[in-house]
Amino acid sequence: APALVRAQSEQVIKIAYNLPEHHATGTYFETLAKEIAARTAETSVKLVPQTFPDGQLYNDTQLPDAISTGATHIGQVNLGFMAGRDAQLMRVWAMPFLYDTWEAEWAAEDSPAMRNAFATQLAKYDHQMLGWMAYGTVEIYTNSPVRLPSDMQGLKMRSFGLDATQLLSTLGASPVTMSSQEVYQAMQRGTIDGCLTGPSSVLSRKLFEVTKYGTNVAMMRLPFVASASKMWWDMLPEDVKTAVGEAAMVAQKASRDQGKADSERVADRLREAGVDVADLTPEERKAWGEAAAPLLADYKAKTGEAGADILAAVAAANAAHPAS
Amino acid sequence: MAMRPRVLSWPGPLSALRPVLRHWSESFFFDEVPMLRITQALAMVQNAILALSAMALFALPLITAYDVTLRYLFHAPTIWATEISIYLLQFAVFMTPGALLADGNHLRVSFWIETRTGLTRRIAETVTALAILPYAAILIWFGTSYTLRAFDRGMLSPTLLQVPLWIAYALIPLGGALLVLGVVLKSLTLWGEQDKAEARA
Amino acid sequence: MISGSIVAILLGVLLGCLVAGVPIAFSLGLAGAATIASASGLPFLVQIPLTLQRALADPVILAVPMYILMGEILYRGKVGQQLFDVANAWVGRLRGGTGVSAVTAFTFFAAIVGSSMASVLTIGRIAIPEMEKAGYPKRLSYGLSVVGGSLGILIPPSIPLIIYASLASVSPAQLFLAGLLPGLLVAALLSVWAMLAAPPPNTIETAPWSGKHALKVTLRALPDLALPVVVLGGIYLGIYTPTEAAGIGVVLALLLTVVLRRSLSLRDLPEVMISATRHSAGLLAIMVGALVLGSALTLIGLPQFLAKQVMEAGVAPWVVLLIMNLAWVVLGCFLEVISIILITVPVFVPVAVALGFDPLWFGILMVINMELAVITPPLGMNLFALKAILPEERIETIIRSALPSLLIVLTVLTLVWFFPEIALVLTRL
């Protein structure tokens, strides 16, 4: 456990995440840090946050463990790097074509069914869930045109994390594991045919120079989660917990707003950079939904009633915030 | 460069310590025979680990070549090659530091220690070996809690293979324990060879 | 937020352990642990197993043991002899011909392996006796060998370049291209040095040059000569990644030495494997230790602090670069290449990029500095490799004879500094 919290004291806390400061997830943590500093200035413990962006302290793979063990006080959780029985219910986060709109995603995430389920499951990993942030969408980038699921058959696709890999296998593609630094060259030389990633990283890693085709379908709308180390959290006085909780709400809104705005611009920026980005017809979208259906069926089978509750919340959110 | 401990001559002023140290080693181990047995058993463990690691590392290029062939010729890469390779590498890297220590294979800056001779050298060598113990203790203590946590929660690798993570994590505390054995073996060798030399004299 | 006493603890433990002769791997780890514990308290030492897990999680690290294994197989399989014979058949009769042949063999071998020690051992073992026979002064033959061996990390493939690429988020293949011309420049300067400083050849003793003979020797060595072409060719054709190329290289090296040349028997293999394992595990233990120290530095915010100081001080970019170079030289005396890279890259690269330096060029400058590091005492890997070939020679003599050759590396460092195109031109094709 971190150093004991003393009354009227000041405590330096570490906030670690894996993406750059200017990314919507970075905005979450930088806003969180600023808000925590401001809101705990007069509480029984004054928290002094110190942020570690860009995976400086821990990367995607280590962050869930780092939070569990108290090696960081607060951190980013990319759920794709958590697997095991207690993570099963949370797999809904990466189901393809789950949400129709950003607002539907946010409404579902904020519904008691989903929020409580995630908080409960994360607590089993000694995480105190603070809130959601926007990673953005995941799209398909390839060197051959992809409009229908059948176009994916036999493509060698770079993948990472459990969910993207399962989706690729379901679609008939061959998932390939390689370091993110090798993707550019592997795309350029044809070692792989494509990759599944966010449009923002296509820009930041200059993948647009070596990819010909992309999709603009919001195949997945990924949220990341912010968690605090539960060992630390449980020792905080109530007034400080309240202040951190309020800070987290402000950060969540800032991150979602930026995530949506970034996402609306990014397809056009990729087109300007020379990538053939496909907007799919409703029929084509439907074909993708059907191709990915086995994943959803598998999720339902494995999660039973708890999963059904979450999916009902998702359906309600989609009904309340339909695509115009 | 790292070097094997060898039989060293006793220097002048420090030779006063000699009976004390000899008494200590005798009273602790009673005589030379069980000590030799301990040394041999420890050396055997370390050698076995080294041999297993050599096989693990030799498997890496074979697995890589197999995966490249499947991907390039048959468009069907494995789902396990990279992940298994990383576990094999972790085995070799986390488990062998003790064996390397006992054999004097770790790289070090030796310009000072190699100017020492006799008992000073032996003491210096022992101190540099014992200095490693706190690090080994950290590996054992924090590595164990890290491993147990993964075991309790049934954590799996986030890949299609779904390997229980505690297996990979356990290499860290096990490696720490082997490192302690390496320190013990190195110290025994350092002081044991002197006893043999004295027995001959 | 940087506390002077924590930095003092860090440096005290690190230097104390290093100078006392504690293995580098544990000196780094202990300094990291002491820093974490004093900055954040004992419970935060849980950061160490997390960092250890992370250290080997990136698939690019798999290249390290595979390149080392390949070097070991080629060394035991006496592949260096073929390479040296070819070069010698063509240019051996010239003044300085034996030296030029050695440099050519070093260059070629550098295009196969990813480290410098394997180069010195494999080629040096053959070239040094030949140069001795030709009456070369030690200054020349040892100098050519330590610098020629260091080409192993500058000419692709290269373990340090792969690790830099991973840390700095640049393409390893681009970085490989950037290392090629500077590497050839070093080789060219070494050849010129050999031609100027070698004694005149003893033409009476040797047979006259024969094109037929040279061609015959070349044809015989064709499989050896094809090795780098296949390894690097496969990368550029997209058949495999630079990491995977190491594995393909091992398999090819086995085919060449065990099946084709039979210079390595199956009975020798266990010894080759064990020896490569000692070398790999030792190097990677250092890498892991360096990462523990690196994560401790991050925890106390030292990289950010230094970067901020440099940016706010407003000194000229070239001054910053000079300071970084001096830091590399000093660290290069005491630490091993991979640990220097792991500790300095996260601190230096963000600053370098903010100052407008090209990260590919910066990486090449760093690796040229690492060529110095493998030669500078007290910890110079290539000096140790030379000592291993020449067990009778005193290490002091080796050091004194090898040091003047540093001038060649410094010359190339200066040239690449002032003419970045030497590194970058190939990456823009």
Ligand code: NA
């Ligand atoms: Na090389």
Ligand code: NA
């Ligand atoms: Na050095």
